[in-house]
Amino acid sequence: MEVLISKRMKDPQGTKFLLERYAPVPNTEDEQIIETLDSLATHAKMPGQSTAAFLNVTARAIYKSFGFREISIGIKEKDGMFRCVAMVGLRDEVKALRQNLSYTLVEMMDTRSNPSTRVNKIIEIHLMEDKPLKEGEEGIYNRPSLIGKDRWGSDSMVEGDYIELSILGPNDELIGWIEVSSPRDNKFPSRSTVKWIEFVSIITATFLKLKETAKGGAR
Amino acid sequence: MHTILTDAAKLIHRNFEFQYVSIAMKDPTDEKFRYVVALGLIPSAEAAYKEIRYSHADLFDESVFPSTKVSTYTHFYMSEDAPYKPGEEKSYNRPSQLSVERANPDDMLEGDYIDVFMQGYLREVTGYFELAGTRSEKLPSKVTIRWMELIASLLSAIEVHKGGWKS
Numbered sequence: 001m002e003v004l005i006s007k008r009m010k011d012p013q014g015t016k017f018l019l020e021r022y023a024p025v026p027n028t029e030d031e032q033i034i035e036t037l038d039s040l041a042t043h044a045k046m047p048g049q050s051t052a053a054f055l056n057v058t059a060r061a062i063y064k065s066f067g068f069r070e071i072s073i074g075i076k077e078k079d080g081m082f083r084c085v086a087m088v089g090l091r092d093e094v095k096a097l098r099q100n101l102s103y104t105l106v107e108m109m110d111t112r113s114n115p116s117t118r119v120n121k122i123i124e125i126h127l128m129e130d131k132p133l134k135e136g137e138e139g140i141y142n143r144p145s146l147i148g149k150d151r152w153g154s155d156s157m158v159e160g161d162y163i164e165l166s167i168l169g170p171n172d173e174l175i176g177w178i179e180v181s182s183p184r185d186n187k188f189p190s191r192s193t194v195k196w197i198e199f200v201s202i203i204t205a206t207f208l209k210l211k212e213t214a215k216g217g218a219r
Numbered sequence: 220m221h222t223i224l225t226d227a228a229k230l231i232h233r234n235f236e237f238q239y240v241s242i243a244m245k246d247p248t249d250e251k252f253r254y255v256v257a258l259g260l261i262p263s264a265e266a267a268y269k270e271i272r273y274s275h276a277d278l279f280d281e282s283v284f285p286s287t288k289v290s291t292y293t294h295f296y297m298s299e300d301a302p303y304k305p306g307e308e309k310s311y312n313r314p315s316q317l318s319v320e321r322a323n324p325d326d327m328l329e330g331d332y333i334d335v336f337m338q339g340y341l342r343e344v345t346g347y348f349e350l351a352g353t354r355s356e357k358l359p360s361k362v363t364i365r366w367m368e369l370i371a372s373l374l375s376a377i378e379v380h381k382g383g384w385k386s
Contacts, residue, residue, distance in 0.1 A: 044380075
């Protein structure tokens with residue numbers, strides 16, 4: 001019996017070692033990002049939460065973790081039109097204007113009027129040079145006075161550049177998009193940052209489809 | 220949901236360092252936790268696993284399963300503490316090695332295992348991953364544990380939306 005009792009006593013040195021090694025405070029950038037995504041998953045569990053509220057939390061998570069100052073998330077709504085639902089970092093006038101824009105699937109996929117470099121099935125990079133500013137469109141940019149300024153280096157990201165990540169349904173159909181722009185260091189993000197945001201778009205797709213299945217609607 | 224759990228276990232087994240990955244879920248009919256997926260175990264150990272049933276009180280009974288809680292989700296069970304009930308030795312792949320002494324604090328021994336708990340919105344436990352036997356025979360890195368917690372969190376969010384793992 002004595003042997004059994006002594007075996008059942010926790011080793012204080014071993015416990016101390018584990019508590020120090022696995023302390024919850026994030027030590028690395030990856031741990032910080034995982035913590036943010038974990039809080040996103042916790043939000044996703046919230047009963048009765050609207051899709052718009054979830055997407056706003058998602059946009060704030062991207063803003064907090066990946067160094068972009070402007071984030072927009074749009075989804076396909078019940079009428080089949082794509083509209084911007086969550087925005088972070090944009091001026092109020094820009095938000096109001098973008099909220100009123102709607103696009104058909106054909107418009108969303110139109111590469112002629114909206115040229116881009118496709119990296120994979122989820123990621124497209126849009127460069128300012130490929131899409132000159134049209135009259136009347138100034139209002140959709142946060143800092144229109146900077147449109148057309150020279151790019152100072154091949155990795156510099158300027159006003160008018162943006163990265164668009166498709167939110168795809170189970171059959172790879174487009175159900176929304178995440179747009180990120182204006183990085184804090186004014187440079188294109190690293191490959192790992194883009195992969196992390198791609199992961200966010202997959203998580204978002206999963207919960208949009210689950211919500212749609214549960215409620216029979218998208219918003 | 221069972222397919223999603225199986226895929227998650229395969230993903231963990233393939234991409235992380237654990238040799239044994241199992242997932243237990245709370246059965247809504249009797250409120251007991253039972254293993255629904257087990258990967259990497261020899262057939263006799265897998266059969267023993269599938270027979271196990273724990274109530275919530277059993278699961279967190281520190282007199283039977285002494286553990287070190289390192290975060291909201293994760294408990295470490297170390298072989299020195301003999302964290303198993305009499306007779307459960309059969310659920311280990313190599314029960315003869317349960318008494319091997321730890322040479323270094325970061326060694327992962329046969330009797331060590333880690334439970335990462337899935338929680339609902341009110342933090343109620345709905346299931347858990349059980350992870351053991353790293354290929355390096357060392358304890359997993361901290362970022363690996365954070366990944367396990369994120370996967371558990373995402374699965375529990377999916378479970379909430381699907382209305383339970385039996386859906």
